[in-house]
Amino acid sequence: LAKTTQPISMDSYEGQEVNITCSHNNIATNDYITWYQQFPSQGPRFIIQGYKTKVTNEVASLFIPADRKSSTLSLPRVSLSDTAVYYCLVGDKGLTGGGNKLTFGTGTQLKVEL
Amino acid sequence: DSGVTQTPKHLITATGQRVTLRCSPRSGDLSVYWYQQSLDQGLQFLIQYYNGEERAKGNILERFSAQQFPDLHSELNLSSLELGDSALYFCASSVDGQPNSPLHFGNGTRLTVT
Numbered sequence: 462l463a464k465t466t467q468p469i470s471m472d473s474y475e476g477q478e479v480n481i482t483c484s485h486n487n488i489a490t491n492d493y494i495t496w497y498q499q500f501p502s503q504g505p506r507f508i509i510q511g512y513k514t515k516v517t518n519e520v521a522s523l524f525i526p527a528d529r530k531s532s533t534l535s536l537p538r539v540s541l542s543d544t545a546v547y548y549c550l551v552g553d554k555g556l557t558g559g560g561n562k563l564t565f566g567t568g569t570q571l572k573v574e575l
Numbered sequence: 576d577s578g579v580t581q582t583p584k585h586l587i588t589a590t591g592q593r594v595t596l597r598c599s600p601r602s603g604d605l606s607v608y609w610y611q612q613s614l615d616q617g618l619q620f621l622i623q624y625y626n627g628e629e630r631a632k633g634n635i636l637e638r639f640s641a642q643q644f645p646d647l648h649s650e651l652n653l654s655s656l657e658l659g660d661s662a663l664y665f666c667a668s669s670v671d672g673q674p675n676s677p678l679h680f681g682n683g684t685r686l687t688v689t
Contacts, residue, residue, distance in 0.1 A: 504680025
């Protein structure tokens with residue numbers, strides 16, 4: 462089972478770039494890495510997904526080294542509204558055929574200040 | 576808006592009672608997941624369905640049960656409620672239930688057991 466480890470919390474100031482790293486030493490060959498953002502009392506929201514190297518969209522970039530044992534979510538020029546919990550997920554096949562248990566870790570609480 | 580609808584938004588009930596939470600997945604999504612989020616335990620995977628069939632099970636209590644209907648909506652039934660069942664219950668859907676397919680979450684049902 463691919464388990465993830467992230468820092469519990471991070472603080473930043475508006476306008477700075479924030480990098481959140483996730484460790485997933487037991488990632489399987491077919492697993493993708495997916496990041497979600499969650500605001501208080503809301504459901505998590507998909508941010509970005511990647512398999513290797515670098516992926517970029519309008520919200521963030523995802524860097525994945527060649528060994529794929531870690532990944533880094535990069536948020537450029539954060540604002541107060543980026544204060545949220547960020548989760549890193551790796552595909553986790555369930556024991557029953559065809560199913561999967563997408564397990565969220567504790568996530569990283571990002572706090573952005575003025 | 577994720578396209579996933581959960582009802583009710585809030586539910587207050589007494590210990591020993593039974594409640595039903597409802598989820599309508601995003602249009603076109605065949606798989607539904609249920610998660611429980613309490614203050615001290617983060618997001619806990621409960622169960623996954625794909626096209627009406629159970630596909631994966633997490634740490635779901637025997638007092639809890641779920642099903643996915645032919646129209647793809649899902650219901651989570653919680654019985655013999657205890658104070659510790661108070662939590663946010665999220666439903667998520669994905670297009671094909673594969674571990675690498677992004678999840679789309681509803682805004683949850685907040686259950687308070689008194």
